[in-house]
Amino acid sequence: MIYAVTTERTIGLVLFAILMVGWIAYVFVNIRQSKAEQGSDVELAPNRKVMPTDDEFEGPRLEQVQAWGVLFLAVIGLSLPIYWLLEPGRQDGALNGFEERAISRGETEFVEGFECANCHGANLAGGSTQTIIDIPRNGEVVKVQVNWAVPSLNDVFYRFDTDIDDPEDSTEVRSILNFGRAPVMPAWGLPGGGPANSQQIQDLVEYLWANQIPVEEAQQAWSDRFQTLRADPENSAKSNGELLYELHCARCHTPQWSAAGNQPQPTGVDVEISPGENGAGAYGRPLNASSLFEQFPDVADQVSFVEKGAVQDAAYGERGLGNYGMPGFGDILSESELRLVVNYVRTLTQTPGVTGEAGPETGEASE
Ligand code: HEC
Ligand code: HEC
Incomplete structure (x- = not known):
């Protein structure tokens, strides 16, 4: 499996490396400093030293430890609500970024990928395209080359799926994109036999939606x-x-x-x-x-x-x-x-x- 290189991943790897080196250094120094054992460990255990009295232990020492406890509790007590307060903003930001990327992919598809702009105009204001149609002539059907008017799309959501405030309301535009509009506009989506997968149709919908005029x-x-x-x-x-x-x-x-x-x-x-x-x-x-x-x-x-x-x-x-x-x-x-x-x-x-x-x-x- 291939993982993308992200900033988080890089920072994580550097931290991991620092911790590993630090730990190895600690083990090394510890082994170097340890004293050789001597005599009975009851009498001469290397870690034996004079400890403070009970009064001292239950007085300033205890208070010191308790003060640290309170301090850390305060840090947690403050940082959790702040994190909680900022969370919706962070989520919105992620969602916006997601949407903006879809819109910009949609723009590329509209202009270059599927060349919608060739017919509908680069500013979505409508245009025309050349096509061949069958028309009846003297009792026969003949093929004629024509310039065919193409509708504007910068107002398409005022005609179809008319809840302009709801980007999720796009069933009709999606169907038009999927199945095309005979005789001139081909089907774009896979369900209609076209080249665009559902993600690309979604990108196009988002792009159209983001470009509606007031x-x-x-x-x-x-x-x-x-x-x-x-x-x-x-x-x-x-x-x-x-x-x-x-x-x-x-x-x-x-x-x-x-x-x-x-x-x-x-x-x-x-x-x-x-x-x-x-x-x-x-x-x-x-x-x-x-x-x-x-x-x-x-x-x-x-x-x-x-x-x-x-x-x-x-x-x-x-x-x-x-x-x-x-x-x-x-x-x-x-x-x-x-x-x-x-x-x-x-x-x-x-x-x-x-x-x-x-x-x-x-x-x-x-x-
Ligand atoms: C070959 C020219 C052409 C291309 C390319 C084209 N369209 Fe169209 N489109 C049309 C025509 C023409 C119509 C109107 C149907 C008709 O007149 O037959 C239409 C209709 C539509 C409609 C319905 C609008 C309405 O009000 O009726 C939407 C939405 C649409 N096109 C989106 C797109 C998108 C998105 C793309 C690119 C994926 C695209 N079109 C590519 C020619 C084209
Ligand atoms: C983008 C193409 C399009 C445009 C523009 C359009 N229509 Fe339609 N119209 C349709 C389609 C497709 C149907 C059939 C809808 C269905 O079966 O769900 C329809 C159905 C109708 C019907 C019902 C017919 C019946 O026998 O049930 C009426 C009435 C109608 N349209 C009037 C209008 C009027 C008036 C306008 C202009 C203000 C208009 N249409 C513009 C595509 C269009």
Whole structure:
């Protein structure tokens, strides 16, 4: 077995060596000084000497010994509580060091090991990546090279596992890392057939968790993105609910949303990718089917679902569906924005005449 060389080990070995040398020296000197035996040991035992009287023994000598006793007791009595007081700090320090090392390992994995930063951006603010997707063309499936939008991760814990104060609450992010996100992000964890073991997944989770921006900043960033969309004349015909859907939901619920636009091909001929119908379903379930009204007969239940998101392996809605992957939007969107986007989604149904509980779009999209 190989032991690591630590400072403690070195100090221990040096002390041991000093004690051994001292002990050997003591034995040696003792043997040298011992006197040869002479005569009867009753009369002339070498250790015989005149001892103090009883008075002396039970007086100053006893008090001296007792004083030493009290002194040592005081030392122990003081040092134990001090040790006890400092112990939590020492433990916290050990834990912090442990966490800091995990975060820094996570950073290395994020930037170099698994190159997450290539797609998600070095500052976790999102980016894009090139990938090949299948799209239907003239009744056939063809392969097209596209730039695919990649989500920000500096706010991922406000969407998934939304108890931002609890680093242990990371089941959903862990599942996303383990199993990837088809079609673009591969599985990273061993359970999904990826290269990262559970310790590396843990390091990545800790790194992401340590790099979340404050919630006000995240809200402001999304609000700015919304205002940019709102200010675009191309969007003037769209309601706030529709824009909120496109900003927050389309990447998962509208086919090919993240690749929409003009896509230059290696052949030199550009291909225009238009996303599928809003709510037709992609990674997230279809939202344009009347079954949505069976799932959430009451619009309030749908608002509450979109607010909290899916909880891993917990059933939701009337039909008791549920796996994971639907983020919660309660940290980022206001109550009225949640209602706007839900009401918009309830207008997507492909069944004419079925409007469910969807009311008119009321309320303003505040930040
Ligand atoms: C090839 C590009 C690419 C790489 C490399 C990559 N990702 Fe992703 N990741 C994506 C895309 C794209 C999505 C969104 C899914 C989609 O649009 O299909 C995503 C989604 C995610 C999500 C869910 C975020 C959300 O809000 O939906 C997390 C968490 C995540 N990635 C973490 C990581 C980590 C950690 C690594 C490195 C181990 C990594 N990703 C590497 C492209 C990538
Ligand atoms: C990161 C991808 C993702 C984003 C972004 C997303 N969803 Fe989802 N959504 C899902 C997944 C996955 C499910 C299925 C969850 C499950 O089965 O546990 C789902 C389910 C739903 C359902 C329930 C559908 C049903 O039939 O049960 C509704 C409603 C919904 N999403 C609305 C929204 C709205 C509104 C937004 C935007 C504010 C949104 N989603 C953003 C992935 C996403």
